[in-house]
Amino acid sequence: MLRFFRRVPELTLLILLAGSSYAAMAIFSNLPSTEVLSGRFIVGIIVASFLFSVAIAIVAVIAGIGGGVLFTPIMMGFTSIDTLIIRATGLVVAMFSGLISTGPFMRRGLSNVRIVFFCAVPISVGAMAGAYSAVVLSAYMGQRGDAIVRLLLGLILVFIAAMFIVGGAKSEYPEVKHVDRFSQRVALGGAYWEESLQKRIDYLATRSLLGLFLFLAVGFTGGFFGLGGGWAVVPVLNMVMLVPLKVSAACSGVLLAIGNAVAIWPYILYGSLVALFVVPWMLGQVIGGIMGAYILARIKAGFVRKVLIVLIILTSIKLLTRGAEGLFGFDIPVV
């Protein structure tokens, strides 16, 4: 453990600075209490947000999903914070773990820069279209339309989780039996060093044109729901384009950062991000993201698959229940 912190001095520096910062806040902060919150409680919220964010980031980076999939449902379910603030902060949460894991993933060749740029444009374009479509659909169909789409999305996620379960270990290092002509031309392939096996893994993506259109759809659903797209990027890369699971998870993290970078600027420029509330979440993502990136390089691909299955199932349950609640007008407690 100590060797790890010596190898990544910037992580050690960030942890020390964060610790000093929050200690200084706890000791020297003299915030006046309001009717709603005391000064001490505010500092407590900040520290708790930071620690929770670190945990979310580690799990999210390992699974290749954005932390928004965990952050947004929990915050919407257990707090009365305004949904726009949650959505905007969720984008930061989804983005920063991907941003910080970009360095370690690219250095190790775990993330393929050609795959990233191949997918970044359709995801970004799809995200913008999805965000605007959400507004239009809401205007025409209101809550009912939103509930129907969430139900459908939840069902799709259940199907994807089932594919991962049924697919078993084959999804960790998919066998590519045939590479189509388009895929051969774009040549989305490469190699990386699998630490857990101590061997080189070569790969070449197939069905790239189908993947291109699916990434448009992934971006669209991400922009529509504000959930980010990591939960869908990994299945498209791994199960459709047959990219190894760890590479899929790594590329997903990097892609989320690019896709969310487009979506997040309007929230910054229109005051929807409140800096003091967002910063502890951002810091947690950065610190947890670095840890998660190094863990992903070393753990077995099978563990990644299991984490992903659990997270997809949890997300699908949340989507299905929210869809059912919106469509049939009842409230399902707890979930």
Added chain:
Amino acid sequence: MTVPGNDGMPQTDATVPPEQTRPPVALSGIIYGECVYWLTIVGSIVAMVGATIAMLGVKNYLDPSYVFSAIWEGKSTTDIWEGAVGQIPRGHWYLPRLGTGDGLAMFGLALGVFSVIPGMIGAALVMLKRKDTVFGVLALVAAVLCITACAGLIQVPE
């Protein structure tokens, strides 16, 4: 276990060369990764300093007690900004307020978000120089999308 070879076709363990060496990493990927990584770290440190200054009550644009209480109560961003400073900010409002804790914190956050732009441009230049034209152009297109958003040309859906 079978692994795909460089031609995309599966190979059995028996045909995999016994001396497996670590594969080289693409320079464009390293440039993109290092740019994003270090700018994000610098942005995080700046944001941390800004938040500390704000919470210690040195100099702020918004009152932290009011902001957290309003958020906890479930108030909208419109209500929070209008209650705090009388108006909703527009554009890069934090740039003229880097002397305040929350202005500096937002600058740090924005620096992290901004990091993908120089990263993509740097990676694109390397790809174009190495005649990897299609992917170099894709990287530039993605950078242009981000620049468009940063310049405020994409409106937030309400």
